[in-house]
Amino acid sequence: MSQQDPVTLMKQYVGKAAADRVQSGTIVGLGTGSTTAYAIQYIGERLQSGELKDIKGIPTSFQATVLAKQYGIPLTTLDEVDRIDIAIDGADEVDPNKNLIKGGGAAHTREKIVDSLAEVFIVVVDNSKLVDRLGSTFLLPVEVIPMAMTPVMKALEKLGGKPTLRMGVKKAGPVVTDEGNLVIDVKFDALENPAELEKEINNIPGVLDNGLFVGVADIILVGEVIDGQAKVREIL
Numbered sequence: 001m002s003q004q005d006p007v008t009l010m011k012q013y014v015g016k017a018a019a020d021r022v023q024s025g026t027i028v029g030l031g032t033g034s035t036t037a038y039a040i041q042y043i044g045e046r047l048q049s050g051e052l053k054d055i056k057g058i059p060t061s062f063q064a065t066v067l068a069k070q071y072g073i074p075l076t077t078l079d080e081v082d083r084i085d086i087a088i089d090g091a092d093e094v095d096p097n098k099n100l101i102k103g104g105g106a107a108h109t110r111e112k113i114v115d116s117l118a119e120v121f122i123v124v125v126d127n128s129k130l131v132d133r134l135g136s137t138f139l140l141p142v143e144v145i146p147m148a149m150t151p152v153m154k155a156l157e158k159l160g161g162k163p164t165l166r167m168g169v170k171k172a173g174p175v176v177t178d179e180g181n182l183v184i185d186v187k188f189d190a191l192e193n194p195a196e197l198e199k200e201i202n203n204i205p206g207v208l209d210n211g212l213f214v215g216v217a218d219i220i221l222v223g224e225v226i227d228g229q230a231k232v233r234e235i236l
């Protein structure tokens with residue numbers, strides 16, 4: 001691989017390591033984000049070389065759909081398959097119990113559907129994503145139906161959060177998800193019980209889903225650069 005900055009190198013290595021675990025004849029959940037993008041690229045390269053055959057991808061976002069098409073990965077839908085063998089997806093934070101915060105790409109609702117259905121869900125991250133406690137470096141994304149934005153923000157404040165509407169970059173106004181909804185990013189000073197909070201937030205009328213993924217991940221692959229050498233560490 002060419003000379004890259006360390007974070008890009010970690011993302012490439014970990015994406016490739018995950019892509020190497022995909023087997024012929026399987027249904028593969030394709031995650032969203034810059035790390036998973038490398039996994040999608042390498043899966044496509046394995047298909048083109050003939051090393052991998054007869055796989056179908058289920059994309060978690062418009063981004064994943066575009067990349068899969070670009071790299072020649074045939075796609076299918078949840079209506080057409082009775083299983084997902086493996087899903088590969090990134091994360092914004094990973095705690096020591098393999099719980100995650102996701103949604104940096106505003107795709108966490110579809111990601112949670114696909115990742116939770118997978119027999120094996122592999123998370124691909126660089127080592128900056130490992131945290132002792134969720135919520136310490138990243139705000140918690142909540143996808144909300146537009147007309148419910150204000151009451152949902154008030155309900156999130158009652159739960160102890162500080163909500164802000166996610167705004168677009170190079171786009172005036174808010175981020176609109178692939179599902180046509182809005183994203184509220186919430187700061188919690190003490191996110192002590194992720195399992196409970198995930199349910200509490202999802203119980204607020206108007207919330208589609210939040211970025212807490214509790215008990216969903218099976219394997220975490222962590223990209224690291226040690227003494228200038230890129231490596232991948234596995235957390236089971």
Ligand SMILES: O=C(CO)[C@H](O)[C@H](O)COP(=O)(O)O
Nearest residue numbers: 033034035090103104105107
């Ligand atoms: O949850 C996600 C998208 O909704 C991404 O997987 C997460 O934001 C990590 O992205 P990246 O690999 O670019 O750091």
